């Protein structure tokens with residue numbers, strides 16, 4: 001195994017020096033400064049936002065396209081493919097932001113689990129149980145197969161803000177961590193065994209965002225321009241990350257250029273996967289077990305961990321069901337994933353979506369405990385979805401039978417056993 005992948009699998013992150021080659025740093029800084037200036041000019045809230053961010057793809061133009069081209073570089077795209085153990089042709093960028101410092105001293109972040117979600121200045125894993133399912137499902141899948149997504153922080157100026165707990169992506173939080181996080185200010189102070197990721201100008205960290213991490217201190221003291229990227233692999237596992245780049249992102253590159261071809265290919269990877277999702281849902285609708293299995297195998301080739309793919313399909317189904325009846329025409333300002341969901345919803349009639357949803361509903365029900373709460377160390381709002389554990393008795397076979405309209409026996413929901 002290549003050493004970078006080995007380190008990503010064991011520690012959850014790899015620090016790399018000069019991801020932005022020294023000779024390109026000045027140009028990258030100036031392109032990104034233009035991106036940030038544009039985002040700021042277009043957002044009246046920018047100067048009041050404690051964690052200001054800019055969208056690279058939305059803000060580049062022909063003269064600053066270098067900031068977007070950097071996503072195709074061997075040091076970013078190439079290394080992502082290397083650590084994901086995939087050919088570069090099977091890896092696509094899915095996120096491209098710049099994290100900036102606020103120009104004022106913000107108040108302490110709100111407690112985790114607000115109705116709108118959780119501020120990343122609290123310790124967290126990038127997991128939302130309401131949208132992603134329980135953490136242990138993702139850990140199980142990735143222990144068997146490795147991750148299908150990596151995230152990057154690439155510092156254009158020295159940056160020690162991100163803290164991580166090495167190895168925490170391979171397990172649930174320990175009792176020590178949980179009691180720290182539950183304590184007064186526990187989500188905003190260093191967790192035992194955590195370390196700051198120390199990046200010099202141009203350095204980057206590629207990491208598994210299942211790992212416990214923390215955006216420790218956002219303030220005006222130090223300029224922060226940290227490029228925050230995500231890359232997805234295809235044909236390996238079916239991860240929870242979809243394409244957050246804005247719809248039409250490939251159009252930023254001039255027609256006929258090699259960069260344009262790469263970006264179009266990336267969109268093609270996401271579209272091909274979505275076509276498989278559609279076929280899989282259609283197979284469920286018609287009760288065609290063989291076609292359903294074939295779709296699953298394409299989405300998640302290894303058998304081990306396929307239950308996680310089924311849980312995520314239930315999440316996508318929920319999102320589709322919520323979109324039934326909405327118009328699907330306008331793509332301005334939307335991410336590729338939002339566009340794809342709307343597009344897919346429009347391929348089904350309302351009755352079909354209703355029928356499909358009723359097939360997936362028992363899975364959704366079983367993933368809820370019935371009691372709303374927020375567990376520190378997660379993103380998202382307070383919810384009754386299970387944060388950590390997959391309900392006892394929920395197997396891949398059981399889910400398939402349910403979805404194909406041949407339920408075996410009800411799943412046990414919740415994790416509290418009934419008194420004898």
Ligand SMILES: O=C(O)CCC(=O)C(=O)O
Nearest residue numbers: 099120126153162214215
């Ligand atoms: O500020 C950082 O580097 C961390 C941000 C983060 O964890 C997030 O946005 O989820």
Ligand SMILES: [Fe+2]
Nearest residue numbers: 120125126213
């Ligand atoms: Fe995060």
